[in-house]
Amino acid sequence: MEDKNKNRVPLGQKPHIVEKPKDPSGIGGTITVEINEKKVTVPMGTTILEACRENQIHIPTLCYHDDLCFAGVCRLCVVEVEGMATLAAACAFPITAPIKIKTSSPKVRRARKHVIDLLLSEHYGECYSCIRNNNCELQSLAKEYGVTDYTFGHIEKKRYEIDDSSFSIIRDLDKCVLCKRCVRTCIDLQEVGVLEAIGRGHETHIGTFLDKPLADVICINCGQCINRCPTGALHEKEISNEIWEAIDDPTKHVVIQTAPSPRAAIGEEFGLEPGHSMTFKMNTALKRIGFDAVFDTNFTADLTIIEEGTELLMRLYKALVNKDESVKLPQFTSCSPGWVKYLEHFYPEYVEHLSSAKSPQQMFGALLKTYYAKKLKLDPSKIVSCAVMPCSAKKFECNRPEMNDSGYQDVDYGLTTRELAKMIKEAGIHLPEMPDSHFDNPFGDASGAGLIFGATGGVMEAAIRSVIEFITGDKAEEIFEGMNVMPVRGFDGIKYAEIKIDHVGPVPDLIKHLVPNWDWVKGATLKVAVAHGTANAKKVMDDIRAGGKFSQCHFIEFMACPGGCLGGGGQPIPTNEEIRKKRAQAIYAEDAGLELRKSHENPSIIQTYKEFLTDGPCGHIAHKLLHTHYTVRGKYIA
Amino acid sequence: MLISEKQALTERVGMLVQKYGNSRSALIPILQDIQYNFKYVSDFEQQEVARLLDIHPVEVYSVVSFYSFLSPNIRGKYIVRLCQTISCELSGKEKVAKAIERELGIKFGETTKDKKFTLEYTNCMGMCDQSPAMMINEKVYANLTPEKAVQILKEVK
Numbered sequence: 001m002e003d004k005n006k007n008r009v010p011l012g013q014k015p016h017i018v019e020k021p022k023d024p025s026g027i028g029g030t031i032t033v034e035i036n037e038k039k040v041t042v043p044m045g046t047t048i049l050e051a052c053r054e055n056q057i058h059i060p061t062l063c064y065h066d067d068l069c070f071a072g073v074c075r076l077c078v079v080e081v082e083g084m085a086t087l088a089a090a091c092a093f094p095i096t097a098p099i100k101i102k103t104s105s106p107k108v109r110r111a112r113k114h115v116i117d118l119l120l121s122e123h124y125g126e127c128y129s130c131i132r133n134n135n136c137e138l139q140s141l142a143k144e145y146g147v148t149d150y151t152f153g154h155i156e157k158k159r160y161e162i163d164d165s166s167f168s169i170i171r172d173l174d175k176c177v178l179c180k181r182c183v184r185t186c187i188d189l190q191e192v193g194v195l196e197a198i199g200r201g202h203e204t205h206i207g208t209f210l211d212k213p214l215a216d217v218i219c220i221n222c223g224q225c226i227n228r229c230p231t232g233a234l235h236e237k238e239i240s241n242e243i244w245e246a247i248d249d250p251t252k253h254v255v256i257q258t259a260p261s262p263r264a265a266i267g268e269e270f271g272l273e274p275g276h277s278m279t280f281k282m283n284t285a286l287k288r289i290g291f292d293a294v295f296d297t298n299f300t301a302d303l304t305i306i307e308e309g310t311e312l313l314m315r316l317y318k319a320l321v322n323k324d325e326s327v328k329l330p331q332f333t334s335c336s337p338g339w340v341k342y343l344e345h346f347y348p349e350y351v352e353h354l355s356s357a358k359s360p361q362q363m364f365g366a367l368l369k370t371y372y373a374k375k376l377k378l379d380p381s382k383i384v385s386c387a388v389m390p391c392s393a394k395k396f397e398c399n400r401p402e403m404n405d406s407g408y409q410d411v412d413y414g415l416t417t418r419e420l421a422k423m424i425k426e427a428g429i430h431l432p433e434m435p436d437s438h439f440d441n442p443f444g445d446a447s448g449a450g451l452i453f454g455a456t457g458g459v460m461e462a463a464i465r466s467v468i469e470f471i472t473g474d475k476a477e478e479i480f481e482g483m484n485v486m487p488v489r490g491f492d493g494i495k496y497a498e499i500k501i502d503h504v505g506p507v508p509d510l511i512k513h514l515v516p517n518w519d520w521v522k523g524a525t526l527k528v529a530v531a532h533g534t535a536n537a538k539k540v541m542d543d544i545r546a547g548g549k550f551s552q553c554h555f556i557e558f559m560a561c562p563g564g565c566l567g568g569g570g571q572p573i574p575t576n577e578e579i580r581k582k583r584a585q586a587i588y589a590e591d592a593g594l595e596l597r598k599s600h601e602n603p604s605i606i607q608t609y610k611e612f613l614t615d616g617p618c619g620h621i622a623h624k625l626l627h628t629h630y631t632v633r634g635k636y637i638a
Numbered sequence: 639m640l641i642s643e644k645q646a647l648t649e650r651v652g653m654l655v656q657k658y659g660n661s662r663s664a665l666i667p668i669l670q671d672i673q674y675n676f677k678y679v680s681d682f683e684q685q686e687v688a689r690l691l692d693i694h695p696v697e698v699y700s701v702v703s704f705y706s707f708l709s710p711n712i713r714g715k716y717i718v719r720l721c722q723t724i725s726c727e728l729s730g731k732e733k734v735a736k737a738i739e740r741e742l743g744i745k746f747g748e749t750t751k752d753k754k755f756t757l758e759y760t761n762c763m764g765m766c767d768q769s770p771a772m773m774i775n776e777k778v779y780a781n782l783t784p785e786k787a788v789q790i791l792k793e794v795k
Contacts, residue, residue: 193694198703207703209696210681210710217696636685637695 034100048090048101049077057103060112060141062119063179064091065228066576067562069188071180075115076141079103087111113145114152121152123231124159124174130232135573137230138177160205165213167399168221168237168392168569173205176233182206182225189562191535192342194219206233209637217637218345220534222338222560223392223416223569236392236570239413240423246384246412247290254384255372256286257364259297260454261390261565262417264586268572268579269421270431275582277590280436287437289427297387298450299443300360300367302599303608304335305450305462307357307626309599310511310617312555313467321520328352330529330544330553333459335359337397338560338569340630342534347541348632356627360453361387361394362403364443365410366625371612375442380406386413388420390454390568393560405625416570445604448591455584456532456564457488457495460557464488464499464528466600471518473505476598483597488528489588491563491581493536496549499526510600510609511617527553533562644682651686660691665701669708677717678709706760714749714756716794718742719773722759725766730783734770737784741791754795 032041035048035057042051047070052059063074072092079090082100087108102108119138127133160173178197183206186195194217198207208217226234246252258279267276286294312331319327334340334355343350358366364387369380387394391414397403398411415423424431438444449462464485465476477483487497504518529550531540537558544551561567563580566587596602613622654671658664668687672679679687679702688695702708720726720735739745742755749756765771768780772787779790 187694187697193696196694196696196700198700200704200706207696207699209684209699635689637681 031095032098033095034098036101036103042095044096045094048079048081048088048093048095051095052079052090052101052103059090059103060144061091062137062141062177062230063181065181065184066578067189067228068181068184071184074119074177074179076112078108078111078115080105080108109145113147116141116145116147117151119177120147120150120154122155123177124155124157125232130175131235131238132232132573136232163213164237165215166219166221166237167215167396169214169219169223169226170235170237171206171214172233172235174233175231176206177231178204178206179230180206181228181230182234185224185228189535190220190222190224190533190560191538192218192220192222195225212637218633218635220338220341220345220560221393221396221569222534224561226392226569227567227571227573227575229573236416236419237395238419239395239415240419240426243384243386243413243415243423246386251382252384253292253378253382254290254386255293255295255368256291256386256388256415257295257297257300257361257368258282258286258388259361259390259565260301260451260587261568261571261583262388262420264454264566264583264590265390265571266417266421266431269418269425272432273582274579275586277586278431279590280438281431281434283439284434284437285424285427285429285431288429288434289423291386293440295364295368295443296439296446296450297360297364297389298446298453299602299604300363301335301450301453301462302447302602302605303363303367303626304357304360304453305459305466305599306510306605306609306617307363307622308333308355309463309467309470310514311355311357312463313470313511314514314618316521316554317515320524330550330556331355333555333557334628335453335459336558336560336565337391337393339534339537339558341393341396341633342537342560343541343558344631344633345635346538347545348634350541350544351630351632354630356629358403358626358628359394359397360450361389361414362397362410362628363626365398365403366406367443367608367612369406369408369410370625371608372442375611380408383408384413385411386415387411388415388417390417390565390571391561392416392569394570402628405628417568418570418572421572442607443604445596445602447599447602448594448597449599450602451591451594452587454565454587455489456491456559457485457530457557458564458587459559460488460497460528460530460555461485462599463555463557465598467526468499468501469598469600470508470511471501471504471521482592484588484592488530488557491532491577491584493531493533494540495530496553497528499528500524501526508600513616514618526555528555528557529553530557532559532564532567534560639682647680647683648686651683651690655687655690662691662693665691665693665698666705669698669702673708677713677715678711681710684710706758712749712753714754716754716774717756717758718791719758719760720746721761721763721765721769721771723762723766725762726770729769731770733784734772734782734787737788738772738791741788755791 030041031044040055059077062076063071070091072089077090078087080102081088158174163171183195187193195206197204246254263279263282267278283294315327318324332353365385368385373380394414398414403410449465452458469476488495501521501524504522531537540550566583567580654668658667684698685695688698702710746757765780770782771780
């Protein structure tokens with residue numbers, strides 16, 4: 001597998017990460033350089049940019065991104081290295097000799113200004129009508145370097161058609177500065193490979209295979225490219241206007257569900273540091289905007305755990321007791337629509353491994369237009385169901401043709417965190433000042449298990465908390481300290497855990513009609529794995545295909561985005577590992593502070609099974625509304 | 639495309655991969671081979687090359703679109719490349735260009751309907767001392783006049 005990796009990306013383009021060594025002499029020693037006449041000692045091989053950052057010297061960057069390998073194409077980070085004829089790009093210059101560097105000489109400043117001016121000369125459009133106004137790296141750089149006029153002119157005509165074919169992602173190439181961050185995101189970070197530089201010279205543009213519209217190529221809609229685009233060239237398909245229209249229509253009952261990740265990140269759009277949970281302030285803001293009811297997607301996340309957990313137990317029962325060889329194991333999670341589409345394209349022979357349970361968003365959609373409509377005596381055709389998601393792929397998911405089990409389109413609009421922040425601002429609300437308010441009934445309760453769906457490993461942790469109690473009858477908090485299943489937490493690309501089941505308890509009432517007893521799992525070891533980012537998913541899938549360690553797993557959680565949903569393509573920009581870690585901390589801290597932390601103990605869930613899904617988990621009603629099927633898509637682009 | 643045609647293409651690309659290897663560096667030799675024999679690299683072939691080299695189709699397309707000697711679109715049996723750089727420009731390339739366009743009935747960048755000729759400009763080929771010059775496939779013709787160019791095309795036809 002390693003060799004193949006080297007084959008994929010030239011070694012020189014591998015992400016450049018200098019591990020901070022405890023003893024620098026261990027990796028080739030240190031070296032002393034002079035930066036702006038100040039002596040600085042750094043480990044051999046550190047880039048000039050890193051050396052400067054560590055010493056609080058600011059160097060502007062554009063094509064450089066913490067998550068990506070360096071490209072050295074924008075030339076904004078140029079510095080003067082004594083003895084070199086030309087300026088050097090700091091991001092791509094490893095220090096191997098005792099050089100003298102000047103980061104802000106007149107030559108450097110002029111070069112940087114010219115670079116920005118040249119970028120602007122080809123950058124069509126005006127900032128005030130741009131979606132990224134006030135959050136654009138090109139705009140900030142222009143300000144930083146005092147660009148007041150267009151030295152090299154400014155393009156007056158549109159050169160490209162806007163590609164709005166996709167349900168999720170819009171490409172506006174007129175705003176593109178060819179930094180290739182999206183290319184590196186798509187190819188190296190996500191290994192999906194939709195975008196590359198097409199053409200040569202002044203005709204170069206970022207394009208898809210045969211310059212087809214995005215909807216016709218293999219795009220999984222994860223939106224990671226949006227998160228890393230420095231300008232407005234990539235953005236989500238905005239639907240806030242439709243939602244405003246629905247809100248303003250008095251005949252419509254507009255409801256909204258909010259996923260766990262947006263609340264951990266939306267504060268960033270209002271100037272807060274990453275890591276502030278805004279759950280209850282957001283509820284108030286949503287009600288003031290005019291939504292008729294605000295629900296917590298964590299409720300259906302709990303429902304997902306019950307359905308998906310039961311499905312897993314049923315698969316294990318069939319495989320181990322009935323010796324049914326057609327049962328597909330390991331079972332894969334199906335909450336991440338980016339991952340689902342990735343599997344449908346790249347590993348179509350494995351779609352039966354996906355849990356048939358819908359994602360929490362779609363489960364909620366189906367319940368709202370059936371159970372909720374019945375309960376409140378509403379006409380389901382008048383319900384407009386919206387969902388705030390950290391995700392651009394959710395827009396695609398709610399438009400999947402099979403997602404209409406309620407008789408209507410289950411979820412009408414998927415909204416990203418960024419769009420919601422914009423709507424809140426448009427309504428004249430400053431989110432951090434809002435008072436707190438709770439979610440609406442009848443789905444008012446949600447557990448911490450549903451909440452941690454937002455972080456990588458969260459679905460697995462939530463499932464383990466419930467499944468382990470189902471089987472052993474012990475309390476999860478007695479098995480895992482503080483109920484925290486640590487082996488599946490953290491930002492390692494692929495995580496693996498084994499849980500030994502040494503004793504079993506009685507079968508809980510909820511699934512008594514499905515399994516007679518637990519004797520058959522006694523002594524077994526439950527093997528689980530977690531992967532986030534489709535590049536890591538690819539590694540796990542290749543291992544499964546080769547019959548390796550992961551093919552022996554029982555349950556694997558996959559998330560399309562690095563860090564899980566909290567690093568999703570609909571989350572506030574910018575993103576990097578530090579920001580994602582802070583968001584994860586916010587989610588885990590909120591979970592730790594909750595009373596209710598297990599899906600199956602959620603009273604709203606118990607009530608829903610009693611009142612509506614009367615034939616239990618994976619029963620007929622549940623199957624009709626809460627489960628789905630997948631499409632074998634394949635890799636071929638027609 | 640028929641399934642049998644696709645299979646034939648897959649087989650052919652497979653043989654090329656065997657010949658040149660399946661590392662990334664084999665990409666250009668493979669594409670050149672396909673281009674040489676079939677005058678263009680079809681979208682199906684691009685995807686097959688990508689599959690066998692374990693890279694993404696868009697990366698193959700990126701390379702094909704970068705090099706002017708590789709083409710993703712069907713081209714003529716004879717590719718006429720007229721030099722547009724300064725020496726040829728000064729010694730009467732414009733008149734030659736008009737004559738060729740009239741003779742073939744197509745503009746630069748186009749292919750004749752019978753897929754026989756593709757007409758395009760090229761940059762300097764190092765024939766400045768014998769300008770204006772053009773290439774038909776791999777053969778260079780120099781010291782062109784409108785009449786001579788038409789004569790050459792007639793012979794090729």
